[in-house]
Amino acid sequence: MTHDERKLTAEVLKAMAHPVRLGVIELLAGGERTCTALYEELGCSQSMMSQQLKILCQQGLVTIRKEGTQKYCALQNPDFLKLFDCMHNHLRTFLHFTD
C-alpha cells in the first residue's frame, strides 16, 4: 500500500468504527431499510442517524435511493460483512470477550 492508500483506508475504517454505524451495516446486511427503520431499530435520534448515514455514504459503504418521501439505504459493498466474523473471533480469542 502506498501512503495515500493508507490514508484513504484509514478514512474508510474510521467510517466503520462507531457502534451506530456498525449497527447500520449489520442491519443492511439483511436488506434495504428506510432511515426511520434504522434509527428506530438502533434506538438513536433521527438527526444522529442522518449524520452517520452521511459518513457511511461518503466512504462508499452505503447507498441511498429515494422513493417518494422516504429514502432506502442499502449496503454498497457487502464484502465488508466478512469483517464481522473476523471481529467476533478477534474479540473472543485476543480480547477475551464473552457475551
Next chain:
Amino acid sequence: MTHDERKLTAEVLKAMAHPVRLGVIELLAGGERTCTALYEELGCSQSMMSQQLKILCQQGLVTIRKEGTQKYCALQNPDFLKLFDCMHNHLRTFLHFTD
C-alpha cells in the same frame, strides 16, 4: 452483534484506522521487526511509534517480545491481513481511487 460487541469492535477498527498503524500491520505481515526498524521504515518519530504500538497492542493486534535492549513486534492476528485486499478493491471500485 450485541451493543457491547459493537462498541468493542469499533475500538478495534479505530486502532487500525491510522496511516502509521496500518503501515505497522502491513510491515509486520512480512515478519517480526524491532520498534526502531518500524519507525525508520515508516518515517515517523520514535515517540509516535511507541504511542501507536501501544494502541495496537491494547486492541490485541500486535504483540511485543523483549530481547535484551530491543523489542520485537509481531502481528497477533494475521486474519486482519485479508482486510487489505478488501480495502484495495473498495478504494478502486467504490471510491474511484487510482494510484
Next chain:
DNA sequence: TCCAAAGATTAGAAGATTATAATATTATAA
C-alpha cells in the same frame, strides 16, 4: 561504574468526533 542505544512516558496545543437540540427542506395526501 558510566555511557549509549532502545524504548516509554508525559504534557500540551491543535484539530477532529460525538451527541443533542433546534431549525430547515421536501414530497405526498387530504
Next chain:
DNA sequence: TTATAATATTATAATCTTCTAATCTTTGGA
C-alpha cells in the same frame, strides 16, 4: 394549499485524537 411525515442541516458543548517536544527508564557493553 396546507399539514404532515421523512429526512437534512446547522450550531454547539464536551470529549477524544493527533503530533511534537521534552524527559524518563532500562539494558548491555566499554
